Amino acid sequence: LLLSSYEDRSASGCSQVQLGFRYESREQRFTIYIMQLSNCSALCLPADQNMYVRLAVLPSVRATRCLFRTRGLHPQDVVVINEVFGLQMSHSALRQKTLRVDICNTSKSGHEECLAGSQISLADVSCSEERCTKWYNLLSRLHMSEISNK
Amino acid sequence: LLLSSYEDRSASGCSQVQLGFRYESREQRFTIYIMQLSNCSALCLPADQNMYVRLAVLPSVRATRCLFRTRGLHPQDVVVINEVFGLQMSHSALRQKTLRVDICNTSKSGHEECLAGSQISLADVSCSEERCTKWYNLLSRLHMSEISNK
Numbered sequence: 001l002l003l004s005s006y007e008d009r010s011a012s013g014c015s016q017v018q019l020g021f022r023y024e025s026r027e028q029r030f031t032i033y034i035m036q037l038s039n040c041s042a043l044c045l046p047a048d049q050n051m052y053v054r055l056a057v058l059p060s061v062r063a064t065r066c067l068f069r070t071r072g073l074h075p076q077d078v079v080v081i082n083e084v085f086g087l088q089m090s091h092s093a094l095r096q097k098t099l100r101v102d103i104c105n106t107s108k109s110g111h112e113e114c115l116a117g118s119q120i121s122l123a124d125v126s127c128s129e130e131r132c133t134k135w136y137n138l139l140s141r142l143h144m145s146e147i148s149n150k
Numbered sequence: 151l152l153l154s155s156y157e158d159r160s161a162s163g164c165s166q167v168q169l170g171f172r173y174e175s176r177e178q179r180f181t182i183y184i185m186q187l188s189n190c191s192a193l194c195l196p197a198d199q200n201m202y203v204r205l206a207v208l209p210s211v212r213a214t215r216c217l218f219r220t221r222g223l224h225p226q227d228v229v230v231i232n233e234v235f236g237l238q239m240s241h242s243a244l245r246q247k248t249l250r251v252d253i254c255n256t257s258k259s260g261h262e263e264c265l266a267g268s269q270i271s272l273a274d275v276s277c278s279e280e281r282c283t284k285w286y287n288l289l290s291r292l293h294m295s296e297i298s299n300k
Contacts, residue, residue: 013246014209016273059164059293096163098268098289118248119269121287123166137271139248143209 014140015042015116017053017101020133023091023125030094031086033131034070037079037103042140043115045075049105051115055085056100057122061093069104097122103138116140164290165192165266167203167251170283173241173275180244181236183281184220187229187253192290193265195225199255201265205235206250207272211243219254247272253288266290 020033034053045051050072060066068085089097102117116138126132170183184203195201200222210216218235239247252267266288276282 014248058289096287098164098287100289100294118271119289121268121270121285123285123287135273137246137248137273139208139250139269144250 013039013042015039015103015138016135017103017118017138018133018135019101019120020131021125022129022131023094023127024129025091025127027088028090029086029088030125031084031131032068032099033133034081034083034085034101035133036081037073038077038135040075040077040079043075043103043138044140045105045115047075050074051103051105053081053083054102054104054112054114056102057087057097058100059097091125091127094125095123101136101138114141163189163192165189165253165288166285167253167268167288168283168285169251169270170281171275172279172281173244173277174279175241175277177238178240179236179238180275181234181281182218182249183283184231184233184235184251185283186231187223188227188285190225190227190229193225193253193288194290195255195265197225200224201253201255203231203233204252204254204262204264206252207237207247208250209247241275241277244275245273251286251288264291 016038018035020035022031032055052072053070055068057066070081070083073079099120099122100117102114104112104114107113118136118138120136166188168185170185172181182205202222203220205218207216215237220231220233223229249270249272250267252264254262254264257263268286268288270286
């Protein structure tokens with residue numbers, strides 16, 4: 001029974017997050033737009049719980065704030081977020097970074113739990129000053145553990 | 151001392167992997183080219199140990215082989231790999247997947263250990279039949295744990 005519901009979930013598709021990126025050369029400022037989530041039912045969050053998006057630019061440098069969390073979000077099929085996170089960094093340093101995006105909730109014991117995430121190499125972030133927008137698949141934490149069993 | 155060597159490592163830049171992708175619509179075949187690694191010293195692998203690249207297409211479907219490991223590789227600054235991994239899948243199914251790429255080694259106790267990895271959303275894999283090649287930053291496992299301490 002568990003396996004069949006697992007297959008159903010895979011068949012119904014993964015959750016996705018829509019992000020926008022912009023790098024302004026003059027101010028050496030990188031802006032991340034957390035735009036929306038889709039197909040949130042695939043996250044399997046209990047109906048009465050809120051979630052939020054956590055961003056981290058890694059590896060972090062101690063002097064730079066690298067972690068950002070959105071407001072609490074009520075799970076619906078499509079969740080519009082429209083929050084913005086900015087950080088200051090040279091373009092060459094930024095291109096060595098990886099952006100980790102996780103959908104989290106707070107457990108009853110008060111711990112932060114990750115439901116699903118995406119990881120984005122910033123090696124090819126362009127300097128074009130135009131905002132580039134894209135949808136990224138979110139990989140469930142349950143599926144990450146699949147590798148270690150093989 | 152540990153912190154300063156950590157900062158040095160961050161400053162010297164991250165390791166990268168060069169991958170190529172191709173989707174052939176007629177055969178519904180997705181091919182991943184594992185081309186090369188650069189800046190491998192940032193992986194901090196002991197000099198006498200070999201490493202290899204592990205690929206996983208996730209979430210996996212039981213009927214499809216989703217896991218692939220390259221031959222053992224001797225750590226050098228640039229490591230040419232040129233191995234190919236293929237799998238058969240409809241384009242719509244493929245676009246729901248995430249590719250996990252990890253640089254692994256085998257510990258003395260015989261366990262598989264991950265040194266660093268990248269995760270690539272396949273949401274925008276094109277059907278163009280042309281091979282698309284790109285470098286991706288590898289995030290060290292050490293840096294992944296930074297998030298949970300904040």
